[in-house]
Amino acid sequence: xxxxxxxxxxxxxxxAACVEVEVTAPPTIxxxxxxxxxxxxxxxxxxxxxxGALRRHVNVFVGPDNARDLDGVDTVVPxxxxxxVLPAVSGG
Amino acid sequence: xxxxxxxxxxxxxVVVLAGTSKGLFAxxxxxxxxxxxxxxxxxxxxxxxxxxxxxxxxxxxxxVGATSSHWGPSVYRSDDLGASWVEPEPDxxxxxEDTGAAVAHVWQLQPAGxxxxxxxxxxxxxxxxxxxxxxxxxxxxxxxxxxHDHRPQWQPGGGGLCLHTIVPDPAxxxxxxxxxxxxGFYRTMDGTTWEAANKGIRPPFLPEPEPEFGQCVHxxxxxxxxxxxxxxxxxxGVYRSDDFGGRWTEIGADALPSTFGFPVVxxxxxxxxxxxxxxxxxxxRCTPEGRxxxxxxxxxxxxxxxxxxxLPQENAYLTVLRDGFTADALDPAxxxxxxxxxxxxxxxxxxxxxxxxxxHLPPVLCVKTAVLR
Numbered sequence: 001x002x003x004x005x006x007x008x009x010x011x012x013x014x015x016a017a018c019v020e021v022e023v024t025a026p027p028t029i030x031x032x033x034x035x036x037x038x039x040x041x042x043x044x045x046x047x048x049x050x051x052g053a054l055r056r057h058v059n060v061f062v063g064p065d066n067a068r069d070l071d072g073v074d075t076v077v078p079x080x081x082x083x084x085v086l087p088a089v090s091g092g
Numbered sequence: 093x094x095x096x097x098x099x100x101x102x103x104x105x106v107v108v109l110a111g112t113s114k115g116l117f118a119x120x121x122x123x124x125x126x127x128x129x130x131x132x133x134x135x136x137x138x139x140x141x142x143x144x145x146x147x148x149x150x151x152x153x154x155x156v157g158a159t160s161s162h163w164g165p166s167v168y169r170s171d172d173l174g175a176s177w178v179e180p181e182p183d184x185x186x187x188x189e190d191t192g193a194a195v196a197h198v199w200q201l202q203p204a205g206x207x208x209x210x211x212x213x214x215x216x217x218x219x220x221x222x223x224x225x226x227x228x229x230x231x232x233x234x235x236x237x238x239x240h241d242h243r244p245q246w247q248p249g250g251g252g253l254c255l256h257t258i259v260p261d262p263a264x265x266x267x268x269x270x271x272x273x274x275x276g277f278y279r280t281m282d283g284t285t286w287e288a289a290n291k292g293i294r295p296p297f298l299p300e301p302e303p304e305f306g307q308c309v310h311x312x313x314x315x316x317x318x319x320x321x322x323x324x325x326x327x328x329g330v331y332r333s334d335d336f337g338g339r340w341t342e343i344g345a346d347a348l349p350s351t352f353g354f355p356v357v358x359x360x361x362x363x364x365x366x367x368x369x370x371x372x373x374x375x376x377r378c379t380p381e382g383r384x385x386x387x388x389x390x391x392x393x394x395x396x397x398x399x400x401x402x403l404p405q406e407n408a409y410l411t412v413l414r415d416g417f418t419a420d421a422l423d424p425a426x427x428x429x430x431x432x433x434x435x436x437x438x439x440x441x442x443x444x445x446x447x448x449x450x451x452h453l454p455p456v457l458c459v460k461t462a463v464l465r
Contacts, residue, residue: 008163041182046163049194050186057162087162
């Protein structure tokens with residue numbers, strides 16, 4: 001499954017704008033982020049804290065929809081949908 | 093963004109680190125501390141509450157507690173004065189899984205004394221102490237303090253529930269003190285058993301005159317040659333203890349323009365000498381009378397002298413946070429003060445005269461210094 005990364009995260013994934021991860025069905029956002037963290041630990045710690053919570057000013061989108069507005073980390077990614085990890089407009 | 097300006101310094105030079113709300117800056121000067129060169133910034137946009145330049149054990153290691161509002165906190169290190177930085181492992185400084193907790197901010201990075209050249213302590217929010225035995229590459233939670241019976245009753249101060257002060261034994265013994273806002277001063281004498289040590293500290297914001305804990309200790313410092321003697325800046329009141337926190341005595345109540353303030357600094361060479369930076373009331377929190385003055389005692393707090401030569405003395409309503417004031421190890425001590433309005437002032441003569449080292453920096457959160465070995 002392809003996961004698009006924010007520009008600020010790419011340096012921690014070997015420069016890749018998009019990383020490919022393997023997730024067993026059903027592919028939840030939690031499982032996707034776990035797989036990203038396993039493959040790219042420096043990305044993983046920036047997206048979630050050590051307790052597994054998505055950082056407050058990081059958003060994960062399933063297609064155009066913010067996972068926070070769906071089922072959070074339990075959101076199932078439909079086949080063919082694009083997952084994007086982006087910084088929120090807040091923060092800074 | 094431009095590349096950071098490197099630190100140009102060699103053995104015997106003084107380096108001052110200024111952690112700000114928008115990254116880390118540094119200044120370097122020769123031993124006379126007259127001409128300073130600004131370096132950085134590193135970690136642009138990140139909050140730097142904690143930084144240290146560790147020159148023990150033959151290393152020159154910068155350790156920085158940086159928090160990105162988007163990407164979270166971590167401890168970064170550089171062994172070449174900031175020319176390159178090591179990406180930390182994800183578990184460099186993290187709570188064990190069974191705690192369910194997560195580090196929000198790194199508030200303090202405190203190397204132990206020369207007797208323990210590989211030991212570094214970290215204080216974080218939520219209030220917890222971590223210990224590293226490999227020079228800050230990895231840290232482990234102090235479980236006895238985390239499991240202390242008082243912890244559920246600790247209340248957050250204005251900056252959150254943070255462990256912001258660590259006082260190691262300079263001789264490398266097990267004795268260790270920490271301060272938490274707003275839980276107070278805690279100490280262990282054996283390295284495993286922690287006790288609140290706030291006797292004598294009056295908290296006017298609590299109903300009891302002398303509760304066991306709950307004090308809002310802002311900062312504690314001690315002399316390396318007299319580790320039993322501690323100076324403490326409380327939310328209201330400056331105190332001294334001569335038995336490592338067994339009992340505290342208020343000092344300066346009739347001599348300081350305000351007993352409210354954040355930092356307290358012990359002179360590293362002269363026991364009995366300490367410095368505070370009073371602020372007007374806990375509602376205003378600015379330098380009194382529009383004048384910035386450091387106050388120095390040379391007799392353990394019996395008398396205090398205001399020192400403002402070279403500091404702004406007109407319409408100067410400045411705020412200095414708990415880690416915004418530090419001293420180097422030279423004699424006379426160099427003093428360095430950073431403000432929330434981005435000024436950095438320095439004195440090469442223990443506060444007798446001051447010069448502006450930098451202006452227009454982002455808000456200064458911490459100031460640390462080291463003489464390069």
